[in-house]
Amino acid sequence: MAVCVAVIGKDNSPKYIRCSDETAALQFHYKVHTSIDIIEEKLNTGNKMAADVRELFLGLLFSTEEHKIFGYATNTKIKFIVVLQSTNASLRDNEVRMIFRKLHSAYANAVCNPFYVPGDQIQSKGFDTAVMEIMGVS
Amino acid sequence: MSRTGARLDAKKVNSELFTLTYGALVTQLLKDYENVEDVNKQLERMGYNMGIRLIEDFLARTGSGRCYDFRDTAEKIQSGFKIFLGITPTITNWSPAGDAFSLCFETNPLTEFVELPDHCLNLKYCNILTGVLRGACEMVQMEVASWFLQDQLKNDSVTEIRVKFVKRLEDAIPAGED
Amino acid sequence: MKQQNVDTKTNLPDTGEADECLFEYLHAEMVNYVLSSKTNGKEGEEELSPLEWMGFGVGYRIMERLTREWARFKDELDTIKFICMDLWSSLYRKQIDNLRTNHQGVYVLHDNAFRLLTNIGAPDSTQYLREAPRLLAFTCGLLRGSLANLGIVSTVTAEIATLPSCKFHVQVQRV
Numbered sequence: 001m002a003v004c005v006a007v008i009g010k011d012n013s014p015k016y017i018r019c020s021d022e023t024a025a026l027q028f029h030y031k032v033h034t035s036i037d038i039i040e041e042k043l044n045t046g047n048k049m050a051a052d053v054r055e056l057f058l059g060l061l062f063s064t065e066e067h068k069i070f071g072y073a074t075n076t077k078i079k080f081i082v083v084l085q086s087t088n089a090s091l092r093d094n095e096v097r098m099i100f101r102k103l104h105s106a107y108a109n110a111v112c113n114p115f116y117v118p119g120d121q122i123q124s125k126g127f128d129t130a131v132m133e134i135m136g137v138s
Numbered sequence: 139m140s141r142t143g144a145r146l147d148a149k150k151v152n153s154e155l156f157t158l159t160y161g162a163l164v165t166q167l168l169k170d171y172e173n174v175e176d177v178n179k180q181l182e183r184m185g186y187n188m189g190i191r192l193i194e195d196f197l198a199r200t201g202s203g204r205c206y207d208f209r210d211t212a213e214k215i216q217s218g219f220k221i222f223l224g225i226t227p228t229i230t231n232w233s234p235a236g237d238a239f240s241l242c243f244e245t246n247p248l249t250e251f252v253e254l255p256d257h258c259l260n261l262k263y264c265n266i267l268t269g270v271l272r273g274a275c276e277m278v279q280m281e282v283a284s285w286f287l288q289d290q291l292k293n294d295s296v297t298e299i300r301v302k303f304v305k306r307l308e309d310a311i312p313a314g315e316d
Numbered sequence: 317m318k319q320q321n322v323d324t325k326t327n328l329p330d331t332g333e334a335d336e337c338l339f340e341y342l343h344a345e346m347v348n349y350v351l352s353s354k355t356n357g358k359e360g361e362e363e364l365s366p367l368e369w370m371g372f373g374v375g376y377r378i379m380e381r382l383t384r385e386w387a388r389f390k391d392e393l394d395t396i397k398f399i400c401m402d403l404w405s406s407l408y409r410k411q412i413d414n415l416r417t418n419h420q421g422v423y424v425l426h427d428n429a430f431r432l433l434t435n436i437g438a439p440d441s442t443q444y445l446r447e448a449p450r451l452l453a454f455t456c457g458l459l460r461g462s463l464a465n466l467g468i469v470s471t472v473t474a475e476i477a478t479l480p481s482c483k484f485h486v487q488v489q490r491v
Contacts, residue, residue, distance in 0.1 A: 003345070010467070054387040055387060055388070056388060073388075074384070075386055075388055076379060076383065076466060077467050108384055111377055111380040112377045112380065113251050113253050114161025114164060114165050114252060115162075115252070115253065115254070115255050115258070118376055118465070126253060128163075146403075146405075149331075150333060150405040151335060151382065152333075152334070152339060154378060156334040156338045159346075160342060160344065161374075162370035162371075162373045162374050163342070165350075170366075180349070184342075190347055191341055195337060221335060222334065222338055223332075223338075224332045245332055250332075289369050291489055
């Protein structure tokens with residue numbers, strides 16, 4: 001289960017961050033910011049590497065003793081960052097991909113709410129619910 | 139050039155185009171009118187204009203004849219929902235006199251993705267539907283009134299539209315409304 | 317006896333999908349609404365920007381859904397091709413017939429029979445030709461919004477020579 005989920009806007013500012021343990025929020029925010037730079041780097045690697053990054057899922061960005069941080073960037077220049085516990089049993093590639101697919105689909109729904117103004121912070125019950133599921137909180 | 143993506147489902151995309159276009163219209167009206175009641179009215183009026191055209195489509199596609207009674211009308215409205223919105227509302231809560239019934243449904247393409255903000259609680263988001271019913275029925279010489287009793291966007295468990303028979307109209311072409 | 321329902325559609329399971337014709341009816345109502353609102357009706361040029369703006373919102377939002385299963389676009393041309401082929405055929409039933417570019421940010425999308433123009437007037441009718449811009453404003457916005465969400469800032473205008481054919485001019489703004 002994920003311990004932190006973040007959505008980063010086109011302007012690289014966070015539009016949504018949710019952590020399972022809010023007391024450790026600061027630590028996660030730091031990880032998220034580091035991830036933004038790594039994603040930017042991955043996406044800016046010129047044409048030579050382009051074939052590698054045509055997939056939206058960007059794989060493992062970096063890991064610490066406790067955590068593994070994965071990234072994903074949509075065609076619409078939105079970045080998703082998910083922090084998983086290193087000890088987590090469900091670290092199989094496919095399962096991580098599934099997490100992002102679910103997140104992406106929930107994000108697309110939130111954007112399609114006519115009352116959501118693109119670029120604003122995401123405040124959506126539907127999106128919250130999806131994130132809670134991803135974090136195994138209900 | 140390789141097209142690596144999955145093919146898009148045109149029918150679904152078209153439905154979403156309608157959903158999103160309706161959403162854009164509602165938010166535009168909220169911007170244009172100060173009063174939410176006026177937005178509700180405008181949606182009803184636009185629905186009326188759509189209804190008087192949609193009924194032609196409906197009659198052509200179903201080959202329906204005149205309604206025998208109001209129960210018959212209810213069933214035809216039900217199949218209209220099926221044809222145009224892909225949902226089958228349940229017909230329930232008939233009035234003892236048989237002149238009013240409710241259409242209940244859970245989802246509908248208009249409200250897919252919609253989360254109503256707190257400041258819009260007086261908005262009847264789907265009010266275009268009541269206009270469509272009025273317009274369509276008027277074209278087959280029947281005046282009906284309809285309104286929302288429950289609305290899932292406002293946390294009710296279902297959406298319920300009450301439809302009431304008002305009177306039969308003389309055979310005459312109604313003046314278009316703008 | 318109840319009348320036999322000849323529409324086979326009613327026997328199929330509920331799809332929860334709106335019929336194609338609804339968009340066309342709704343679009344027609346939106347055009348009427350914008351033309352009849354306060355700012356219009358006076359002499360001078362018609363104020364179509366609310367239609368363009370609504371189209372922008374729709375294009376922006378729908379792109380978020382349509383590109384979910386798509387590999388990352390390689391470049392601008394790749395993106396424009398997606399719009400001409402995949403977006404267009406799912407929204408308007410057919411692909412763009414001809415795409416031209418000067419490779420400097422100008423793209424001309426030519427549709428020989430644009431969906432929202434096929435139902436009006438006789439071909440070559442000049443009266444309808446005058447009204448046609450009203451029917452294209454929404455789609456100009458939709459194009460601009462779609463591109464904007466994919467990171468391409470542009471201006472989009474439409475040009476009609478003979479109904480129901482039309483051209484959309486996309487001018488990409490380089491930063």
